[in-house]
Amino acid sequence: MQYLLIICHDESFAPNETLTREIIAWNKVMESRGILKYGNPLRPPSDAKTIRVRKGKLLLTDGPFSDTSEKIAAYVLIECSTPEEAIDAAAQHPMAKAATIEVRPIWEDLSNFI
Structure with missing residues (x-):
């Protein structure tokens, strides 16, 4: 099943070089495990x-759709066997320590939706 990781943070957040390196390393690990499909800030x-x-x-x-203190800053599409695996992958993402990550399942069969 695919999941979208929706990464949000407030306006005071500023990435640093260390965090950027950690995110790149997380991407490589998740790609090697076949979990990471796509993502971007x-x-x-x-x-x-x-x-x-x-x-x-x-x-x-002009501006985002909602007026909240946290804004969507990045997205990552992952594919995992279970919701627990998706939560574990999100918890390992370096932004989990600096921001908020929502783990949202993707509709796989739209015929069940309508």
């Missing part, structure tokens, strides 16, 4: 555009 929330279409009209807003 995101540009700052100030670069975001939020769109909504209501009654056929486009509503465009």
